[in-house]
Amino acid sequence: MVKRKKYKHIAYEETRHGKPVIYFRINKGTRIRLPDDIDSIFFNEAYMAALHEQKTLYRPTKITKAQKIDEESIKIIRKAVSRAKLKCTKNSIPFDLDSVWAIEKLTHQNFRCELSGKNFTPDNTSTSFMRPFIPSLDRIDPRKGYTKNNVRIVTFAMNAMLSDWGEFVFRHTARGYLKNVRRTNFPRT
Secondary structure: OOOOOOOOOEEEEEOOOOOEEEEEOOOOOOOEEEOOOOOOHHHHHHHHHHHHHHHHHOOOOOOOHHHHHHHHHHHHHHHHHHHHHHHHHHHOOOEOOOHHHHHHHHHHOOOEOOOOOOEOOOOOOOOOOOOOOOEEEEEOOOOOOEOOOOEEEEEHHHHHHHHHHHHHHHHHHHHHHHHHHHHHOOOOO
């Protein structure tokens, strides 16, 4: 009989398909999937790597509001990429995006809308149930797919405004609005 090593911080779970899986997690730290065969060399190596990563990563520190917003923006853009991939697969639309590219683009834009320069904010700042300033994937040419050279990351509000008529109509309308506000001292809400 082989004596099995006792591992700490291991959780045995079952997927929704009934397959047993093993996860590593310390307290509320990151949950890391480990190889399914607990007796393999690969499992021990993965366990040691997870243990080392958890011990260096899991240090409770105070997270700033800006960091929370950035983390939330990353979660939102990951979901947006996933939804776009599903949509493209279903409708046979070209797709070559990935979460890594989207996060790099978001970081390069300093977590701001590519068109308006507005900071992304996951909080709902309007009376609507929609969150207007979350990151959104905008196809520059709607006839083309979700490809790296045809997608920009903008606020959801900007994407909604551009979706039907495009950037020319939006720009023309916005200029007219600003000109009218300046001329008439129209009260802003």
